[in-house]
Amino acid sequence: MQLARVRGTVVCTQKLPSLRGSKLLVLEMLDETGQPLPQYEVAADLVGAGRDEWVLVSRGSAARVEPGQENNPIDAMVIGIIDTVTIGNQQIYNP
Amino acid sequence: MQLARVRGTVVCTQKLPSLRGSKLLVLEMLDETGQPLPQYEVAADLVGAGRDEWVLVSRGSAARVEPGQENNPIDAMVIGIIDTVTIGNQQIYNP
Amino acid sequence: MQLARVRGTVVCTQKLPSLRGSKLLVLEMLDETGQPLPQYEVAADLVGAGRDEWVLVSRGSAARVEPGQENNPIDAMVIGIIDTVTIGNQQIYNP
Amino acid sequence: MQLARVRGTVVCTQKLPSLRGSKLLVLEMLDETGQPLPQYEVAADLVGAGRDEWVLVSRGSAARVEPGQENNPIDAMVIGIIDTVTIGNQQIYNP
Amino acid sequence: MQLARVRGTVVCTQKLPSLRGSKLLVLEMLDETGQPLPQYEVAADLVGAGRDEWVLVSRGSAARVEPGQENNPIDAMVIGIIDTVTIGNQQIYNP
Numbered sequence: 001m002q003l004a005r006v007r008g009t010v011v012c013t014q015k016l017p018s019l020r021g022s023k024l025l026v027l028e029m030l031d032e033t034g035q036p037l038p039q040y041e042v043a044a045d046l047v048g049a050g051r052d053e054w055v056l057v058s059r060g061s062a063a064r065v066e067p068g069q070e071n072n073p074i075d076a077m078v079i080g081i082i083d084t085v086t087i088g089n090q091q092i093y094n095p
Numbered sequence: 096m097q098l099a100r101v102r103g104t105v106v107c108t109q110k111l112p113s114l115r116g117s118k119l120l121v122l123e124m125l126d127e128t129g130q131p132l133p134q135y136e137v138a139a140d141l142v143g144a145g146r147d148e149w150v151l152v153s154r155g156s157a158a159r160v161e162p163g164q165e166n167n168p169i170d171a172m173v174i175g176i177i178d179t180v181t182i183g184n185q186q187i188y189n190p
Numbered sequence: 191m192q193l194a195r196v197r198g199t200v201v202c203t204q205k206l207p208s209l210r211g212s213k214l215l216v217l218e219m220l221d222e223t224g225q226p227l228p229q230y231e232v233a234a235d236l237v238g239a240g241r242d243e244w245v246l247v248s249r250g251s252a253a254r255v256e257p258g259q260e261n262n263p264i265d266a267m268v269i270g271i272i273d274t275v276t277i278g279n280q281q282i283y284n285p
Numbered sequence: 286m287q288l289a290r291v292r293g294t295v296v297c298t299q300k301l302p303s304l305r306g307s308k309l310l311v312l313e314m315l316d317e318t319g320q321p322l323p324q325y326e327v328a329a330d331l332v333g334a335g336r337d338e339w340v341l342v343s344r345g346s347a348a349r350v351e352p353g354q355e356n357n358p359i360d361a362m363v364i365g366i367i368d369t370v371t372i373g374n375q376q377i378y379n380p
Numbered sequence: 381m382q383l384a385r386v387r388g389t390v391v392c393t394q395k396l397p398s399l400r401g402s403k404l405l406v407l408e409m410l411d412e413t414g415q416p417l418p419q420y421e422v423a424a425d426l427v428g429a430g431r432d433e434w435v436l437v438s439r440g441s442a443a444r445v446e447p448g449q450e451n452n453p454i455d456a457m458v459i460g461i462i463d464t465v466t467i468g469n470q471q472i473y474n475p
Binding site for chain 4: 056060083087088
Binding site: 286287288316317331332333341343344345346347348350351352362364365366367368369370371372373377 | 387388389390391392393394395396397398399404406408418420421422423431440441443444451452453454455456
């Protein structure tokens with residue numbers, strides 16, 4: 001999984017019938033010290049992450065493991081809102 | 096998922112029996128501000144995306160989740176035509 | 191999927207029992223304008239692509255979707271020989 | 286699989302119901318000589334790896350193969366704690 | 381698939397119960413002309429590849445297709461020992 005920060009949203013009305021109405025977030029990928037990387041991901045969110053929160057994103061078939069998502073054609077999912085990241089003895093994130 | 100813009104089409108007549116007759120689009124990948132990236136993807140399209148439209152593309156086994164696509168040997172699918180992308184307070188795309 | 195050009199072949203005699211006797215091609219990956227990229231893929235070919243032909247290659251579990259390939263331990267498959275690639279109004283490939 | 290060193294932990298309390306309570310480690314990826322790479326992975330750990338230990342990490346659907354993990358929405362798993370890495374005649378790691 | 385050369389081995393004694401006792405090789409990835417790339421992969425080997433031999437490596441769920449490997453949490457497998465690689469009219473490898 002990767003660390004990411006919520007930056008925005010994407011809306012599609014014309015879409016595959018299988019694409020569920022879940023919220024689609026634009027995530028800025030972060031390195032392990034919390035610095036932004038030149039990468040992003042659009043991921044489904046069922047956890048209710050808010051703007052600028054740090055989240056954990058899982059990619060590939062892992063995005064469809066949650067019950068009810070098996071037939072959602074997504075390849076990235078927010079699996080949790082991050083409380084703390086600790087590297088060595090140091091908390092690098094604790095909002 | 097990633098943001099992309101429709102640039103063109105690919106046609107194959109000699110192909111695997113399992114490859115369905117779905118339209119194959121050449122997509123230019125975009126960053127989260129809408130700038131083109133030096134990457135592309137050829138993706139199947141069932142949504143009817145037109146030239147220069149922004150779409151959301153899903154990759155990997157997600158491309159075969161839509162009913163009827165389970166046996167289509169594709170690894171990328173257009174899952175929606177984008178209406179709006181909002182980053183922070185700003186709509187960066189609203190055609 | 192990605193565009194690629196057939197450059198050569200790979201032969202293995204000592205191999206996993208599950209690896210089928212399908213032809214294994216060395217593919218040079220191409221960008222969307224047909225320029226070679228510094229990447230290659232070894233892919234199975236059931237379509238009969240010849241040297242220097244442009245093909246469409248699908249990667250990941252998509253390589254094992256074609257009936258008879260479910261138990262072939264491959265991660266890349268030629269899914270079609272390309273007839274034309276059109277970008278905007280221009281045919282960039284039409285052999 | 287890739288070699289990695291345990292650097293820290295991530296804690297999420299608000300999360301997908303399917304995300305199990307397994308420990309989530311921040312791993313620094315290593316090259317094959319043990320030098321750190323500018324990449325990291327957050328992976329689930331059931332083996333009990335400690336700080337600074339070298340581990341083997343498996344990514345993608347392999348993360349959900351262990352019995353009890355089939356419905357855990359993770360895309361990376363520590364599959365072993367490394368005892369030795371030997372390159373040619375030389376042991377490059379033997380803690 | 382990618383071409384690779386066998387460079388060494390990895391040993392783990394503390395590991396997931398599902399990780400089989402198969403040999404784990406450190407592979408140096410090669411480009412299509414046989415030059416080493418700055419990438420490596422740790423892959424399971426059931427074929428018996430020896431040091432410095434060239435092998436074909438398959439990644440992702442393809443690593444678990446071989447009967448008996450379905451529940452092995454690996455993401456890379458040696459699927460064959462390479463006899464010859466031919467690019468155009470030239471054999472670039474024929475040990």
